[in-house]
Amino acid sequence: SRSSSPFPGPGNASYEYVVVGGGTAGLALATRLASAEKSVAVVEAGGWATEMGNMTTVPGYAFSNPVLAPIEEFPPIPLLDWELLSQPQTGANDRRVHYAAGKTLGGSSAINTMAYHRATKQTHRRWADIAGHAGYTWEEMLPFFVKSSTLAAPDWDKRDTPNATFEFDSTVFCTGLPSCGPLQVSYSNWVDPTNTWFAVALGAIGLHPSSLGFNSGSLSGGAYTTETIDPNSATRSSSQTSYLSWALENTQLKVYNRTLASRIVFKNTKAKGVVVILSGGVFHSPQLLMLSGIGPKILLESLDITVISDLPGVGQNLQDPIFFSVQSGVTTPSLAIELADPNRLEPNVESYVNNQAGPYSYAGGYIAFEKLPTESRVNFSNRTSSLLDSLPDDVPEIEYLAGSFPGTGNGVTTVGDLSAAVLNPFSRGSVTISSADAADPPVIDMGWLTDPADAEVAVAAFRRLRQAWAAGSLDEWQVGPEVTPGAEVETDEQILDYVRANVIQIWHASATNSMGTDPDTGAVVDWRAKVFGVDGLRVVDASVLPFALPGHPQATIYAFAEKIAASILEGN
Numbered sequence: 329s330r331s332s333s334p335f336p337g338p339g340n341a342s343y344e345y346v347v348v349g350g351g352t353a354g355l356a357l358a359t360r361l362a363s364a365e366k367s368v369a370v371v372e373a374g375g376w377a378t379e380m381g382n383m384t385t386v387p388g389y390a391f392s393n394p395v396l397a398p399i400e401e402f403p404p405i406p407l408l409d410w411e412l413l414s415q416p417q418t419g420a421n422d423r424r425v426h427y428a429a430g431k432t433l434g435g436s437s438a439i440n441t442m443a444y445h446r447a448t449k450q451t452h453r454r455w456a457d458i459a460g461h462a463g464y465t466w467e468e469m470l471p472f473f474v475k476s477s478t479l480a481a482p483d484w485d486k487r488d489t490p491n492a493t494f495e496f497d498s499t500v501f502c503t504g505l506p507s508c509g510p511l512q513v514s515y516s517n518w519v520d521p522t523n524t525w526f527a528v529a530l531g532a533i534g535l536h537p538s539s540l541g542f543n544s545g546s547l548s549g550g551a552y553t554t555e556t557i558d559p560n561s562a563t564r565s566s567s568q569t570s571y572l573s574w575a576l577e578n579t580q581l582k583v584y585n586r587t588l589a590s591r592i593v594f595k596n597t598k599a600k601g602v603v604v605i606l607s608g609g610v611f612h613s614p615q616l617l618m619l620s621g622i623g624p625k626i627l628l629e630s631l632d633i634t635v636i637s638d639l640p641g642v643g644q645n646l647q648d649p650i651f652f653s654v655q656s657g658v659t660t661p662s663l664a665i666e667l668a669d670p671n672r673l674e675p676n677v678e679s680y681v682n683n684q685a686g687p688y689s690y691a692g693g694y695i696a697f698e699k700l701p702t703e704s705r706v707n708f709s710n711r712t713s714s715l716l717d718s719l720p721d722d723v724p725e726i727e728y729l730a731g732s733f734p735g736t737g738n739g740v741t742t743v744g745d746l747s748a749a750v751l752n753p754f755s756r757g758s759v760t761i762s763s764a765d766a767a768d769p770p771v772i773d774m775g776w777l778t779d780p781a782d783a784e785v786a787v788a789a790f791r792r793l794r795q796a797w798a799a800g801s802l803d804e805w806q807v808g809p810e811v812t813p814g815a816e817v818e819t820d821e822q823i824l825d826y827v828r829a830n831v832i833q834i835w836h837a838s839a840t841n842s843m844g845t846d847p848d849t850g851a852v853v854d855w856r857a858k859v860f861g862v863d864g865l866r867v868v869d870a871s872v873l874p875f876a877l878p879g880h881p882q883a884t885i886y887a888f889a890e891k892i893a894a895s896i897l898e899g900n
């Protein structure tokens with residue numbers, strides 16, 4: 329761990345490649361370019377995540393990190409987080425939401441909740457069609473998923489949960505070879521007992537365990553997820569601990585951290601330096617483009633910013649999957665109880681430190697995906713049905729997640745939480761700027777539930793959650809009536825009110841600089857991630873995904889960074 333940068337300030341140094349943003353994609357890409365003996369500098373606004381002690385390294389803390397607070401009065405954590413606050417969400421009772429975004433080397437990979445899985449085969453087909461390039465098909469992307477990661481099989485002894493064993497597909501990974509990728513992917517060395525129950529409950533409503541897991545191009549049914557956890561130390565694997573650590577030992581990569589990039593400098597329409605690769609993430613990359621004169625002309629002119637390229641799509645098309653839950657009291661042991669009980673502290677710390685196991689080694693467990701069944705769709709409007717029908721066949725509509733929290737009294741020691749995420753939002757948000765100063769935060773509107781189709785899908789998903797709770801398999805374990813929202817919330821209208829009042833983000837916002845073929849239709853970058861209308865500038869991060877990926881995006885963002893690095897090195 330380091331407490332300060334080993335590198336001097338930028339001065340007049342020059343590089344072949346400058347990567348702006350040392351986050352998930354940025355460090356993966358910079359490492360690959362540096363390992364090919366290119367001169368590369370990374371400019372990162374944040375410092376080192378270890379300045380917050382072990383908050384970001386211990387998997388068991390991933391869900392209790394205060395950075396997750398999605399509320400207007402959130403606790404500031406400037407060493408990790410950009411402290412972004414959204415615009416009032418008109419579709420969610422005008423709430424303003426704190427939206428965590430990693431401000432540290434590693435970016436959001438240093439604060440995320442570590443679930444690792446890939447998208448579906450037809451998601452990649454859709455991406456290839458929109459990008460106008462076959463390089464985004466599953467077959468073409470798989471080598472980059474493999475190149476970025478190393479899989480460790482579950483350690484069944486440490487997991488020690490006989491009813492949570494499963495099959496998985498290791499053929500889509502590199503396992504244990506020296507040439508495997510730096511990102512460590514494994515299964516937690518502990519299982520939250522509540523998850524084993526939820527797996528049964530989801531099975532009872534038709535979401536059966538997948539024998540492949542979620543890394544083989546299919547997202548259907550349930551599985552214990554792979555996580556970005558280093559299996560040897562049971563600590564977080566981020567782009568900093570994996571790629572950057574290696575690069576600092578083995579390449580000439582320069583890192584300028586605690587350095588805020590305020591704009592990209594152009595000579596005519598050519599970015600100064602050989603190539604600038606912008607990797608500031610879904611909110612800051614569009615902000616930096618606009619500050620640099622790339623974006624909607626009318627807006628830029630209104631802020632006295634010289635227009636370099638009039639690209640109306642910059643900051644538009646934001647897609648942000650939402651989620652909400654149904655909760656009941658439960659009687660099983662749980663992560664929440666383990667971490668809250670002072671009597672369990674010593675044995676749990678001992679198990680973690682000496683054996684890399686126990687609750688502190690755990691981040692996330694069982695998740696499930698589905699297209700809503702026919703009976704859930706009967707009340708959909710024709711418009712909603714046809715929007716959903718326009719998605720590829722293998723793209724799930726809903727993700728289910730399980731969790732637990734300390735109890736609420738009245739004999740309830742643990743609250744079991746079943747959540748649903750609406751994966752393909754038809755609502756659109758935006759990122760814009762209110763000044764020409766990089767020190768002012770970007771203006772973020774996620775657009776939650778502003779499209780009625782999302783509201784219909786959310787109500788249907790909510791009813792599926794209740795079906796899972798009611799499926800019978802949870803009876804011996806569930807205590808009392810539903811805690812949240814409670815049985816009085818019954819009609820579609822009441823359910824939607826509850827959703828609007830309580831929905832939060834799952835931190836997977838994307839597509840604010842969408843990839844495509846035609847800037848007139850809102851595309852910002854081409855298939856090589858090159859920005860339209862200028863030279864020497866690419867954007868490589870979650871902002872250029874053409875749409876919200878089904879489920880958790882980090883696996884794809886690493887693979888995408890690998891793909892663009894390879895493409896640059898091939899001269900594309």
Ligand SMILES: Cc1cc2nc3c(=O)[nH]c(=O)nc-3n(C[C@H](O)[C@H](O)[C@H](O)COP(=O)(O)OP(=O)(O)OC[C@H]3O[C@@H](n4cnc5c(N)ncnc54)[C@H](O)[C@@H]3O)c2cc1C
Binds near residue numbers: 868
């Ligand atoms: C709380 C949370 C939980 C999540 N959980 C999961 C999960 O479990 N699984 C999953 O797959 N995905 C998860 N995600 C999503 C995933 O982590 C992100 O989509 C992904 O990490 C984004 O990568 P990126 O490269 O686009 O941006 P980031 O990793 O955010 O990197 C952007 C970097 O740019 C830097 N930067 C920005 N502006 C400037 C500037 N002006 N000057 C210098 N530097 C700048 C930032 O400090 C940051 O380091 C989660 C995200 C969050 C926030």
